[in-house]
Amino acid sequence: MESMKPLVGIFVIGACATLTEFGFAADSESVESRFLTNIRQVTSGFEKAGEGYFSPDGTQIIYQAIRAEYPFYQIYTQPLAGGEPKLISTGRGRTTCSYFSPEGKRLLFASSHLDPNMDKTEADAIRQAEEDRKSGVRRRYSWDFDPYMDIFESDLDGNILHQLTDAKGYDAEGAYSKDGKQIAFCSDRDGDPDIYLMNVDGSDVKQLTNAPGYDGGPFMSPDQKWIVFRSDREKEHFLQIYVIGVDGKNETALTDSNGVHWAPYWHPTEPYIIWTGADHSNPQARPNYDLWLARYEVKDGEFSIGEPLRVSDSQAADVLPVFSPDGKQLMWTSTRTDDHSSQLFIADFKMPAKP
Secondary structure, rough: OOOOOOOEEEOOOOOOEEEEOOOOOOOOOHHHHEEEEEEEEEOOOOEEEEEEEOOOOOEEEEEEEEEEOOOOOOEEEEEHHHHHOEOOOOOOOOOEEEOOOOOOOOOEEEEEOOOOOOHHHHHHHHHHHEEEEEEEOOOOOOOOOOOOOOEEEEEOOOOOEEOOOOOOOOOOEEEEEEOOEEEEEOOOOOOOEEEEEEEEOOOOOEEOOOOOOOOOOEOOOOOOOOEEEEEOOOOOOOOOEEEEEEEOOOEEOOOOEEEEEEEEOOOOOOOEEEEEEEEEEOOOOOOOOOOEEEEEEEOOHHHHEEEOOOOOOOOEEEEEEEEOOOOOEEEEEEOOOOOOOOOOEEEOOOOOOOO
């Protein structure tokens, strides 16, 4: 899944010290019907699939998935009206963070298929998976910052048009701006993962963040003035949500807690951000990842959010939420499947009442 870096509340609302607890009583009425209807699973036949994004016209999705015969995620597109998944990436190496260009004619994804040691990389992963299967070991999810990961642009058939990054180290987690002229991405080219911005052809690379720890998963706001991202700079593995201006100014923490908040995404037409959150305050309890929504405002150049609203409360993990281009649907990765594998789900989305 989308570079689910080491994961890990109580929210700090905007720049204030107002606190909201995560708790939700087991016997309470589910909150999902307030926001989500017509929930349906849209991927199957994979060991796991996730981190999906809509095409600009809302008729297709692009995502990453693992088939039983190969150990690493590959990139696929799929029509929502029905049809078979189409392999877009090369079929070798680790891949992640795919995205449609705003005009819908190009695809963005990160891939390590140029790894000069690919045969060994694959063999090591296959051997480890086989050993784990025989011993019954289930490893906790962790993301490999593959040093051969770079960002590529392809056509809709997967023919690579451009290699956009070639700096030493990990370059991934890219997404186009709304006008298609820039790409926000994550790179550890300076020693640790930070947020960068580049032109769509890979030129004019600018570093926006430079805090110790991981900064990643950036998405540019619909008005192209802000970038939302996740960071564990305050406490290792405990990701929190941040925003920063595209000029590198006005960096602001939106959450600050004993939990993990990650995978933020903008609503396309309304001032809301959605993300994944889980409470990690009790070491004896199993954290449950759910979807959270908050209204934001920008006043005198300062960005803040209101009280978060819980969108999902399934006993399964719900992560990596994204809105359709018209904002009327929500897609996310969930283990609410019969076999508890991660797959993509879509629902019709209802906005909260306006304040």
